[in-house]
Amino acid sequence: MSSVVVRVNCDAKSFVGISRIGRRERSVRLCSKVRFGSGGAVVAEPSRSSEERVYEVVLKQAGLVREEKRGANIEFDFEKTIEGDFSNGDLLNSAYDRCGEVCAEYAKTFYLGTQLMTQERRKAIWAIYVWCRRTDELVDGPNSSHITPAALDRWEQRLTDVFECRPYDMFDAALSLSVSKYPVDIQPFKDMIEGMRMDLTKSRYNNFDELYLYCYYVAGTVGLMSVPVMGIAPESKASTESIYNAALALGIANQLTNILRDVGEDARRGRVYLPQDELAQAGISDEDIMRGKVTDKWRNFMKGQIKRARMFFDEAEKGVSELSSASRWPVWAALLLYRQILDSIEANDYNNFTKRAYVGKVNKLLSLPAAYGVALLGPKKLTKLFMR
Numbered sequence: 001m002s003s004v005v006v007r008v009n010c011d012a013k014s015f016v017g018i019s020r021i022g023r024r025e026r027s028v029r030l031c032s033k034v035r036f037g038s039g040g041a042v043v044a045e046p047s048r049s050s051e052e053r054v055y056e057v058v059l060k061q062a063g064l065v066r067e068e069k070r071g072a073n074i075e076f077d078f079e080k081t082i083e084g085d086f087s088n089g090d091l092l093n094s095a096y097d098r099c100g101e102v103c104a105e106y107a108k109t110f111y112l113g114t115q116l117m118t119q120e121r122r123k124a125i126w127a128i129y130v131w132c133r134r135t136d137e138l139v140d141g142p143n144s145s146h147i148t149p150a151a152l153d154r155w156e157q158r159l160t161d162v163f164e165c166r167p168y169d170m171f172d173a174a175l176s177l178s179v180s181k182y183p184v185d186i187q188p189f190k191d192m193i194e195g196m197r198m199d200l201t202k203s204r205y206n207n208f209d210e211l212y213l214y215c216y217y218v219a220g221t222v223g224l225m226s227v228p229v230m231g232i233a234p235e236s237k238a239s240t241e242s243i244y245n246a247a248l249a250l251g252i253a254n255q256l257t258n259i260l261r262d263v264g265e266d267a268r269r270g271r272v273y274l275p276q277d278e279l280a281q282a283g284i285s286d287e288d289i290m291r292g293k294v295t296d297k298w299r300n301f302m303k304g305q306i307k308r309a310r311m312f313f314d315e316a317e318k319g320v321s322e323l324s325s326a327s328r329w330p331v332w333a334a335l336l337l338y339r340q341i342l343d344s345i346e347a348n349d350y351n352n353f354t355k356r357a358y359v360g361k362v363n364k365l366l367s368l369p370a371a372y373g374v375a376l377l378g379p380k381k382l383t384k385l386f387m388r
């Protein structure tokens, strides 16, 4: 039986100098594996290289949070510098307001949830959201056909400038200020740009390992960027690494779900974000996907893929209750809503070629109080309450 590692339980200190220890030693330390149940056709294991690559970022980010080490710019009056550059502090406020508007437009539920956070956290989350959205738009937006690797290099240089307090525009300025206030590392941001580079050149994924790395780049990174801002509950006894692993898992789960929902749409753009080896094992060819016929082979294949995505959601759930209380609701809401897309694919009898899986208005509305309940009481207490 194969396995997917989505969680690692080990003491970060023992990982100081990860690059100096041997591969075998590392694989012993990367310990807790989530295994797939019997009969599952899917399964593959992210290779050590992908997993370690991601894990190093997790550790670094977790280490920053633990040490409460802040960004590079806190030694001087950053707010004044930015305001000085833009001559007027109101501009910065309107930049944050605009970030909020963009978030409200594209991620309504999440935006609603951010209203519970402190103002400073909320603003930082919006600024991060807008940067991710702009990054994504480079390869997915209206001008995407003109995007070259050189343009992505320039975007990365601009990111470095943001982290070094040389913002280019007001959205950048908002992000500059926010990343100076929270222990956010630049690496997940750089990795997201790397994901966009990958998307420019790659349209097939040989195995789950390659897909996992892609999902980390484009979505797992969001989890890592968010936790330092959302904050960990002071009463939490969980290790910082385990919380980061949960955040990473949520990003991966969301992206896998997104991929499964959009199979038809992506195929029409010539892309297949599914592990080629697993497709071959299931007897499904590229042409089958382009043709878009729902067969029993396809249904079985999809069952396995959905099962895998759900396991990442399960892994993510373990970490939500460890976040600071005001940050739990938006995360639960997003998690419950996104997870339902998988149910909807099932309800569509696995036709993700021509039918778009979505969560209906009623379910959306019901998810909000449900998320609030889980955030308040925790998943176990809430289940007990309803089971009585």
Ligand SMILES: CC(C)=CCC/C(C)=C/CC/C(C)=C/CC/C(C)=C/COP(=O)(O)OP(=O)(O)O
Pocket (backbone or CB within 6 Å): 106, 218, 219, 220, 222, 223, 224, 226, 227, 243, 244, 246, 247, 248, 250, 251, 254, 255, 258, 316, 317, 319, 320, 323, 331
């Ligand atoms: C679980 C813990 C401890 C923390 C939470 C950490 C967070 C906030 C993780 C969330 C990660 C996240 C939101 C990743 C983005 C994933 C994704 C696939 C977004 C899709 O965005 P769009 O493309 O706008 O989606 P739609 O196509 O559905 O509109």
